[in-house]
Structures are given as structure tokens and as C-alpha cells.
Amino acid sequence: MRGQTPRELALLAKGHAYALGFDLVGITALGPAETAPAFEAWVEAGRAGTMAYLERGAAKRHDTRLPLPGTTHAIVVGMDYGGKEPSGPVARYARGDDYHDVMESRLRELHRRLEGDAGRTVPGKPYVDTGPLLERDLARRAGLGWFGKNTNLINPQRGSFFFLGALVVDVALATDAPFEADRCGTCTRCIEACPTQAITAPRELDARRCISYLTIELREEIPVELRQSIGDLVYGCDICQEVCPWNQRFARILPEGSPFAARDVIAGKDARTLARELLAMSQEEFSAAFKGSPMKRAKLRGLKRNAVVVLGNVGTAEDVDVLTRALNDDEPLVREHAAWALVRLGIR
Helix, strand or coil: CCCCCHHHHHHHHHHHHHHCCCCEEEEEECCECCCHHHHHHHHHCCCCCCCHHHHCCCHHHHECCCCCCCCCEEEEEEEECCCCCCCCCECHHHCCCCHHHHHHHHHHHHHHHHHHHHCCCCCEEEECCCCCCCHHHHHHHCCCCEECCCCCEEECCCECCEEEEEEEECCCCCCCCCCCCCCCCCCCHHHHHCCCCCEEECCEECHHHCHHHHHHHCCCCCCHHHHHHHCCCCECCCHHHHCCHHHHHHCCCCCCCCCCCCCCCCCCCCHHHHHHHHHHCCHHHHHHHCCCCHHHHHHHHHHHHHHHHHHHHHCCHHHHHHHHHHCCCCCHHHHHHHHHHHHHCCCC
16 A cells, blocks of 8 residues: 555644634644744844743753654644733633643644554644644744734734644655745824834834733733733733734634533633632632633733732722732732732722
């Protein structure tokens, strides 16, 4: 029996990927990463803020063959997380299960099925924000979209509300044409809509001003001059995506049973309600409610810090008691932000 050709293997791999629930699939050969020099310059300029982990494996980011030596191709996938879901205090991507776990598990199954089609062991590894691999670079090369002015990858049929992942493998696969067009045109809605002016120029982001960075990655005090601009956002921000015409036209609702559907602790809650509940949580309650959630990344202290900032922005006199109790929180970080919030509400 003859072996499968690279074209046949590519078609089978794409079929498996769609069957496993991925919404976008493209294939590219591994090699030099076009955006690596720009990424390195961005980190060196300090725009990554306190995300020191981005400096690890810098040399490997320059060539996508280096994270797993011997691999030759990447199957790049996108998985939608529901851009048509209602806006709220938690960014859409973080309301359900952790996408790292969901996508890695499915990429491992894709790997297993590819080995079955190839009739041999295929060296490979899945990556979902888990290594020195620029998935966005690979995705453009695999034909999945272009870099929008807000720096997100935009697909012409789905917008940008999707996760990216890649399975790198040592097997010959037919590749897709890279996406060469820039379809943002003269639109600058994302730049103009950013509350903190984090998009400093088309396709240039200063993470230190980004609400997602401030409410998720930053472990320290949120700069005072940026707190008011956070508004009612407890965790993450979707604003630059919400205003994008490609999302307004092509974003999708989540299918029933999606692992990214909002869990009960978040679903349907406004910012004040969620903030008050977070401030009342013990560590044990937090761990139980957010098990398997990407929101665990900020830890309870970070979410309480965000919660008091939100109450300082959108709270009422009814929230003074909650903020006053927060002045006695075990975490100095929470206490300092609670004092700021009370001043914002006119309580001195």
C-alpha cells in the first residue's frame, strides 16, 4: 500500500482539525520568523512591561524550527471564543475554561490522528502560548489572516475573536499560501477607541498601558493615572476588537456546549456585582469557583485589586462598606487601591 502524499496528509489533517472543533486551519513550512526582530525590539524597548518571561528563548523565536529541532511543518489552528457574546466586566476569552488546556488536548489528538494517517511515529509538539513560538507569525504564513492595527490577527471570515495554536511536526505536508493583503485600509477605530491609548501607532502596542496587561499580567500597583480609564473592566478588555468592522460583521456566537461559555460565577453579572463577590471570596472559594479558568492567572489578590478599582470607577454609596472592609484586607496591594477607590467616591 502506497504512503499518503503531502497533499493527502494535509487534507486529512485539516479534516481532523475541523472534526475536533477547530474553526480555522492552515499549514505552513517552518523557518525564519519574519516578525521576530520586531518582537525582540518591542521587548528591548520595555513595552512588554513586567512580562520578563517573554525574554526567555529569544534566540529560538527567530526560527520556528528551533523550539523542537527536526520539525519541518506547522498545522496552525484557530478556535473561536464568541465575539457576539454580550460585553461585560470579563473579557470574552476568559469566561469559560482555560484555552491552553482545551486546545492543547485537541492538538494532541490531532497529532495522534496524523500519526495514524502517516503510518508511523511523527515527532511533534503542540504550542498554545507555551513556548518560544510566534503563533501569529505562523498563522499569517499559513493563510489564516493579516495583522490588524490593534496587533490582533484578523481573519476575513471570522474577525479576530479566536485563539491561535500550532502543532509542529516532522512530516511533509502541502502548505497554504500566506495571507499577503492588509484589509484594514484607512480604518483607525481600534486606535481611537482604546481608553488608555495603548495602541501608539498602527500595529504598535505598548502593553504597559493596555487594560488586559494592567488587569491580568501586572502584579504590582496599577498606575494611578490609568485607573480611571479601566472603567468597569475587572479582567481583560475587548474594546479594540469590539469596534473593529470585521468583528462587527463576522464575529460568531458560541455554539451550545462550548468550553468557552461563561461559567456561573461570571455569567450575566454586571461589574459591580462581580466586584463585590470577588472581594468577599476566600482563597478556598476562589480556587473552587475558578478551577480550570484562565482568570486564575491574576490570582485572588490581583482580582481583588481590580475589583476595588472598578468600584472606584462605577460604584455607588452602597459600595462604601465593601471598600471600607477592603482597607483591612491582608494584601497591601488591595488596601492601597481600596483607599484610592474611596477617594474617588468622595469618601476621605
